[in-house]
Amino acid sequence: MAHIEVNDSNFDKEVIEKSKDKYILVDFWAPWCMPCLMLAPNLEKVAGEFKGLEFVKVNADENSKLGTKYKIMSIPAVKLFKDGKVIDEFVGSFPEQGIRDFLKKNIK
Amino acid sequence: MYDVAIIGLGPAGATAAIYSARYNLKTIVVGQVPGGTAAEAHKICNYPPFAEIKGFELAQRLLQHVQAMNVEVVFGKVENIEKKKDFFELNTGDKKIQAKKIVIATGTKRKQLGISRENEFRGKGISYCATCDGMFYKNKVAGVVGGGNAALTAALLLSEFAEKVYIFYRKDKFYKAEPAWTEQVLKNKKISPIFDVEIKELIGKTELEAVKLSNKKEIKLDGLFVEIGSDPNIAAVESLGVKKDERGYIIIDENCKTNIKGVYAAGDITNHKLKQIVVAEADGAVAATNIYHELMQ
Numbered sequence: 001m002a003h004i005e006v007n008d009s010n011f012d013k014e015v016i017e018k019s020k021d022k023y024i025l026v027d028f029w030a031p032w033c034m035p036c037l038m039l040a041p042n043l044e045k046v047a048g049e050f051k052g053l054e055f056v057k058v059n060a061d062e063n064s065k066l067g068t069k070y071k072i073m074s075i076p077a078v079k080l081f082k083d084g085k086v087i088d089e090f091v092g093s094f095p096e097q098g099i100r101d102f103l104k105k106n107i108k
Numbered sequence: 109m110y111d112v113a114i115i116g117l118g119p120a121g122a123t124a125a126i127y128s129a130r131y132n133l134k135t136i137v138v139g140q141v142p143g144g145t146a147a148e149a150h151k152i153c154n155y156p157p158f159a160e161i162k163g164f165e166l167a168q169r170l171l172q173h174v175q176a177m178n179v180e181v182v183f184g185k186v187e188n189i190e191k192k193k194d195f196f197e198l199n200t201g202d203k204k205i206q207a208k209k210i211v212i213a214t215g216t217k218r219k220q221l222g223i224s225r226e227n228e229f230r231g232k233g234i235s236y237c238a239t240c241d242g243m244f245y246k247n248k249v250a251g252v253v254g255g256g257n258a259a260l261t262a263a264l265l266l267s268e269f270a271e272k273v274y275i276f277y278r279k280d281k282f283y284k285a286e287p288a289w290t291e292q293v294l295k296n297k298k299i300s301p302i303f304d305v306e307i308k309e310l311i312g313k314t315e316l317e318a319v320k321l322s323n324k325k326e327i328k329l330d331g332l333f334v335e336i337g338s339d340p341n342i343a344a345v346e347s348l349g350v351k352k353d354e355r356g357y358i359i360i361d362e363n364c365k366t367n368i369k370g371v372y373a374a375g376d377i378t379n380h381k382l383k384q385i386v387v388a389e390a391d392g393a394v395a396a397t398n399i400y401h402e403l404m405q
């Protein structure tokens with residue numbers, strides 16, 4: 001599954017608006033965070049197993065407005081959006097199966 | 109069947125893999141985080157010949173070095189290891205790996221404070237990685253618990269972003285830290301060490317807002333970094349029956365051998381007193397070399 005990089009200026013369009021029709025999984029990360037780099041491929045892979053779900057990434061270093069808005073204080077921070085709102089989230093590294101369970105629990 | 113399976117991709121495991129490959133041994137390495145805990149170090153200033161290197165950069169270089177060798181690299185976790193008649197079987201959940209010899213290089217994990225609401229505030233003020241999360245504290249107030257090198261370097265890093273940084277330490281001086289770090293911390297105007305205290309309570313509605321100390325004082329802050337030491341990552345290898353010291357670290361001899369034939373250990377998981385990158389890498393080299401000699405006999 002491909003992903004797009006979302007930033008301060010297109011977040012509303014790519015996440016808030018789109019989450020009215022589907023689930024959007026947002027990965028807040030930074031380039032020097034090794035746990036983030038290990039998590040991203042797993043997120044991308046598992047997200048691909050779910051219909052009606054899109055996976056996007058936000059570089060938390062470059063997009064401080066979003067960081068502040070969503071109170072990001074630890075990365076990797078993963079948030080699942082539906083209808084413009086965060087419906088569930090986790091922080092830190094998660095194994096593949098953990099991500100799958102997280103999505104199964106939330107995606108109806 | 110592999111000649112060698114290495115568990116852990118930190119400095120010890122990576123070096124064992126590189127040496128093992130250079131001995132032409134059929135080698136596989138399974139690890140969760142490349143660079144291990146070293147990836148989380150802010151600045152490393154005691155790893156020659158790098159006068160200064162970021163932990164993250166070192167981690168990337170280690171991984172590149174391993175990937176340039178004839179080594180199979182698996183990103184994942186070894187759940188358990190079984191000793192068979194004359195080989196070992198590693199279970200990663202979706203894969204079984206068989207090898208004649210193994211190197212345990214699983215390192216350590218951060219200790220938690222062990223007080224109530226710690227998990228609730230994780231990612232909402234409680235952090236275990238200053239290098240990952242320091243930048244979220246621009247113009248905020250941060251605290252660090254602990255008094256060793258990891259705690260002091262975390263405080264120094266945070267002082268680059270935060271408006272104020274407290275250090276909470278239960279001793280009356282920084283006995284354990286390198287004098288170079290202590291000096292920098294004490295000189296830093298943004299950092300205020302508070303000695304002889306423990307954290308008793310984490311306070312906040314949905315995010316951490318303050319801590320209550322053992323001296324009854326309440327300190328307002330936006331985040332707290334826990335740097336109070338580490339525990340060995342031993343769970344996956346427990347069933348092998350390797351001998352451990354009283355703190356749970358694997359006892360090795362000068363050849364990095366454990367009490368079990370064919371099982372070697374290297375780096376921070378061992379009973380070495382000095383837990384540093386150069387030591388971990390040296391262990392990895394020693395373990396791989398002795399495995400080579402053992403297999404050649």
Ligand SMILES: Cc1cc2nc3c(=O)[nH]c(=O)nc-3n(C[C@H](O)[C@H](O)[C@H](O)COP(=O)(O)OP(=O)(O)OC[C@H]3O[C@@H](n4cnc5c(N)ncnc54)[C@H](O)[C@@H]3O)c2cc1C
Nearest residue numbers: 116118119120140141144145146186215375376383384385
């Ligand atoms: C904040 C900080 C700053 C530091 N600064 C310095 C410094 O300036 N200089 C210095 O020399 N040292 C420093 N250190 C110490 C240094 O990082 C360690 O000594 C070194 O990383 C030890 O290497 P290791 O390979 O033994 O273990 P680790 O680096 O801990 O690596 C262990 C590896 O094993 C993996 N693992 C664990 N269990 C499993 C399992 N079941 N299956 C698969 N993989 C597993 C882990 O994910 C990791 O990849 C610092 C440490 C910290 C935390």
